Structure formats: C-alpha cells, structure tokens
Amino acid sequence: MTLTIYSNPNHNHKRLLDALRQDYEEKYSRSKTAHAAAQQVLVDGISHGARSFAPYPFRITSAQGAHVVDLDGHQIVDFWQGHYANILGHNPPLVRDALQAALSQGSGLQTGIPDEAETEFAQLLAQVLDVERVRFTTAGTLATMYAIMLACGYTGRCLVVKVAGGWHGANPMALKGVDRSNGGFDAAESAGVSATVSEDILVTRFNDAEGLRELFARKGEQIACLIFEPCMGGAGFIPATSEFMRAARELTAQYGALLILDEVITGFRYCASGVQRLYGVKPDLSTFGKIVGGGMPVSVVVGRADVMDCSSSKATNRVWFNGGTFSAHPLSLLAGQTMVEYLRDHEDEVYPALAAKGERLRKGIEQVFADRGILARCTGHGNDVVVGGSLSSIYFPRQADFYPQCAEDFTDPNLSDVILRERALKLGLLLHNVNIVHGLGAVSTCHTDQDLDAVFEACDAFALRLLREG
Secondary structure, three states, X not given: OOOEOOOOOOOOOHHHHHHHHHHHHHHOHHHHHHHHHHOOOOHHHOOOHHHOOOOOOOOEEEEEEXXXXXXXXXXXXXXXXXXXXXXXXXXXXXXXXXXXXXXXXOOOOOOOOOOHHHHHHHHHHHHHHOOOEEEEEOOHHHHXXXXXXXXXXXXXXXXXXXXXXXXXXOOOOOOEOOOOEOOEOOOEOOOOOOHHHHHOEEEEOOOOXXXXXXXXXXXXXXXXXXXXXXXXXXXXXXXXXXXXXHHHHHHHHHHOOEEEEEEOOOOOOOOOOOOHHHHOOOOOEEEEOHHHHOOOOOEEEEEOHHHHHHHOOOOOOOOOOOOOOOOOOHHHHHHHHHHHHHHHHOHHHHHHHHHHHHHHHHHHHHHHHHXXXXXXXXXXXXXXXXXXXXXXXXXXXXXXOOOOOOHHHHOOOOOEOHHHHHHHHHHHHHOOOEEOEOOEEEOOOOOOHHHHHHHHHHHHHHHHHHHHHO
C-alpha cells in the first residue's frame, strides 16, 4: 500500500486546526470558563508552561490509575502521568495508604529536624543505584543545577557541555540549546540568563560521537562536565547509542571533566535503577527525580564521594548545595522509599510488562495509521542496549526512510510534520478522551488493553479527520 506522506513543510493545517479547536472548546467548555478565571490571578492561567497548550488546558477533578476526570465529566486515558513520574499510575494506593497512615499517626509534615527516614531512603538509593553519596533536594531543576555546580567546583573549570534539545529544568547553568531557534540550538532560552553564563554552555549533537571527540579536542582542558539524558525526552525518547555513551565516558575521563547523567525522567523507568545500568557506564554524578519521589516532590544528586563531599561544611572550597526548606520532606521521603522498594522488589514483573505494553501501543498506532493510508511512526522502540520501554512519541515523517536520532532530527519541520505531532494530534485525541504530550507520553502499570484500544480508536478517528480536513 502506498502511504500518504505530509511532505510539504509549508503546510500549516489551518483548516484542520481551526476545526479541532472549535470542537475542543465545545467539548471542554467548563475548562474554558475555569481557564479564563485562572488567568485573572495566575500568569497564563497555569504554574508550569509544559501544562499549557492552545487553546487552553482542560482541568481535572480527580485522577486514578490510567485515568483523569475533567470538569465536564469526561474520563480521559492519560499518558502525561504527572510529567512521566507516575509509573504505577495516578495516586497508587501503595503510596497513598502509606502517606495517610503517617499523617494519621501525627507525623509527615516538615519539622526541619533530621530523622531516620532520610538515612534509610539514602541507603536504599545508594544500594540500588550503586553510588557512594546521596543528597536530597526537591526538583529536577535544582538537582541538575547543583550537579553542575559540584562539577565546576570540583574541577575548577567553568565550561558545561550539554546536548542540543536536552532539558535539564529551568537551570540557568544549562538553559541553552533547549528549543530550535532560527534552525538551530545555539540560543539561550530565557531572558535573565547572563551572556557570561550562556557563553560557558557548549551545545553538542546527541549520538554524534565524532562531534563530541572534536569538541573535547578543542576545549577539553576547560570543560567541567558533560551533562545529558541517556534517553532524550526532547528527541522523542530516543536512547543514546552505545558508541556515544562510551565516548562520553572515555572523553570526560581523559580530559579530567565529569560525566553527569540526567536520569530525572529515565531513572527507574526501564529498570529498578538508572538506565545507565543497562549501558554498563558509571557516571561521576547522576540526577534523579520524578519516579523516585513516588508522586511527591523529591529529587536527588548521587555519585562519587570525593565530588559530592565538595558540598560538605568541611570542604575548603565549598559548593553551597543546600536544597531548601523542604529538602528531605518527611512525606516525600516516605513516598519515595515506598515506590523504590516496590520497584526493586517487583522488577522482574514490572518492567517486562511495561515494555510489552509500550510495544503493543507503538505497533498498534503505526498500524492504525497505515490502515488509513497515512505514514506515522513511533519512537521508543529501543536499540541494542535499551529495549523498547514505556516512553514513546508519534511522529509523521516527510520521507519513508526517516528515523530521528537526535533533537535536531526530531524537531526539524523539514523532516517530520511538527504541527501535526505537537498541535493537531493533541486536540484530535482529546476529542476522543485520550491525553498525550509531545506526541504520546508514558505507559503506566495501570494502563490496560482496553486503554490501549481506546488510543487506537482515537488515532483512527484522527486519521480519518486528517484525510478529510488536513
């Protein structure tokens, strides 16, 4: 069968988008009213840019397992899942019951005084992650910022190398080269980031081992660290190649820089540890968040003792890694420990099941579009190291042989139809009670075959509409 390919990068799908928007506003009318009220007191009506989309985000009243319920009463199959944090689904009873028990016994809110829970969770993380030191904070942004500060303090250098398209939170020490701008990834992403800081951030291409070698050959003696996600969220959950991962480890060691793996998304998503374990690569520092918090605000920096101890009050040239009032919050520690223990103890059943669901979802989506004569593919199939897991994104290639390997590929409107993926598909699937982000999102243990079937039905309806109005 010859498949329809949307090959014209100048086609903006205006007719389709206008129709989808009109239908969305009718279906989610109460959220429209609520959003208008929110805009009176909240900037843009929200508190996190990733939760916003045009014409406005729907608002929910409850969330359980694979589903959320919005203000209009629609039960929606959700693949955003708490910014990919909810591997056991929304509000898992395992964690919720532990939190309720703690609160009912008169503990759980912040005291500002250390207790044994902090040590116990740190010991657990040190064991499952195979690291020497652990330090808690509250958000992925803070974890990556502190990790980079530690690298700069330890090495006495100031240059930070990051991968184009890599998102390390709103961390000014890595807030460059996140989004495509003027065809490339060379710009700072925010006003308020000084030119000096921006100049200290060098951007390289994901999965380009040769380009990384050339960069270190030129700047290696000045580089404090290389930081990247081993499976890039901004590149559609594309995993690092074995060659790139080996080059990253070898080059940082050769030039005296530190390797930082940002596993805020990937940690405990592919196995009961970091995805680094599958590569057999040991970084100097790693950052974790999302899943390790069990739905509560926890992030951690872990790694070598000699580097982490730069944040000690005994250090001569101290790095001020003080994570804030709510670092090691008692309820967050409890939720995190409960989640990590469960994943550790059930690793052999959780991760094969997630991988199987992810593969069924990917293959089913591709087949649905193909059956309607449209070329669509999913990322997340994995590679020779990382088996296909629970993270995926749908994309619409401009050519049949296009398979993205980095953010430059994935976000290039000349290579795939970005408007279809990021704007039209989002609204189209929500009209059939399926919520996705950046093309799809994360499968949880709670997603059933019926939930996946609902996605296939929603994709089929979108395909028909695309053929009619696209």
